[in-house]
Amino acid sequence: MNDFASEAMLRLVRTGLKRQGLATDGPPPVRQAHVPLADKRAWLHRLWQAHGPDVIVRLGEAVHRMDDEPLLLALSLARDPADLLQRWQRLERFVHSRHRMRVDQPEPGWLRIRHVSLDPHLPPTPAEDLLVFGFLVAMCERLETPGVRARPEALTGWSRSQRAWRSHAWPDDVSAWELRWQTASVNPVADVPPADPDGWIAHLQARLAADPGRSWTVQSLALAAASSPRTLQRRLALRDLTFTQLLSDARLISAARLLAVSPMPTAEVGYVCGFADQAHFTRQFKHHTAMTPGLYRNAFALRAGV
Template identity: 25%
Template sequence: MLSVGQAINAIEYDPVWYYALRSRSPKILFDKWYRFERYAHSTNRVRIEEKSDCSAVFTRYGINGNEPSTPENLLICGLMIALLEAIGCQNLECYMQDNEGNWLKIREDLKFVLPEGTNASAFDIVDTGCWRISWQAFILYQTNSEDFQGEFNFELPPIRPPKNRGKVRKIVQYIANDISRVWKVEDVALEMGYSIRSLQRLLTTSNLNFSKLIRLVRIQSACKMLSREKNSLTAIAFCLGFSDSAHFSRDFKASMGLSPSAYRKSLCL
């Protein structure tokens, strides 16, 4: 079951996992995981306690009286490991606790191992609902999957003065590269070398504000994603950072004059 979780690297394009793999740090990945669980109304979830920049403890728990099963715990553990390694966590190791509270290593050198001195029944003596994952360093790695956003030519509103246009387009592309992230103005400013004040001033003088910019990227990204029949409306709404499908539909219709479903049908005419 741990190995099955590694299949994230082999599945064909799926928007949810594509954007998970676009995460620029483990913390951003964890934030997306929390959003995914809430969005999917998961009855079994993961509590993530970041111990340092290079380690975290994961605890599985149920809500409404549910109790996560061992196979499910192992599957989620394997999937989390695969995601962390895929985005750039180097020399990752994973541990689970035995009945006496000792941490037993189950992952090193890109493969799963049985704890020393145990056999195939090892997981009968460990708590599969709690794991510690650590890594030596994080080196950002962008997946070799098809670049879904690519150099998508976003249509910008009239921007004056013209010298701001290139700067705004660069910001738009940066946000679009990971639109599923819940962006804050301070995140964009820090990562693109602006102060918050200077970024807000750039947008204001360009007849924009931060929320308007995010909406522009979301709606134009939605138009592109709706052109793919495999993308469900729920998946698109999640990947674009909307709180729910209803919010996505309202924003899309307000901007485009059509519901997402009607827009998709119009592409086939």
């Protein structure tokens, strides 16, 4: 991936190596310039050869020391591991990654995940598998998810439990994993009519703006608003609003704010704010502002002090 996501992963690897007291030599640190994919894979292969798989899978624990990484902050808004994997899958689609996560959820608190390639002739390497799974497991723990356990499906015992990796011989296939965690009980939501319709709309807007990258649905917003989906849609219609319009406005406003006040790359802004891909972001933003995201930033970022 020659994109902001792969650049964030490179920074993760460097921080993870430093955390383990190891040298961080490899592709140069990047923020805007891209590092060729072959160089990234060669570096990861050298790390595997020099230090073994245990070091690779532990690199993900660096997420607990990277609070200034916008991509991690966006992923950290996930409600649980299942939501986290949905956000990761959207990231893969957004950046047109050649690697994808195939996820199956047999029941609440249980995911079965396979790391695959869109090109069957170029599958992920074991080092890439362990790097990504180690990162995702660490992100689950960053969410304060209780009882996180993970293992390759080829193993019988848990490789990760109680926030620690167990030392063992890794199987040849580390592309398929099982992830478990403790689920919280959900209380039924009472359908309470709003005392202040304008305040109720503002509450909905605030909930959407707090996490614009979430895969919002009418059902999930209704739950957040202590309402049923049908009642929410009816109340919005009384204000000449729709769920789609409300969500689109929240994402566009959030994007405009980030473009004006942050140095975050334009593509990353699009992902964080919930757009399907960069082309979708540019098209929607220009439709509503008559400016591309780049032109908007050039016009307004300076006055914001960026």
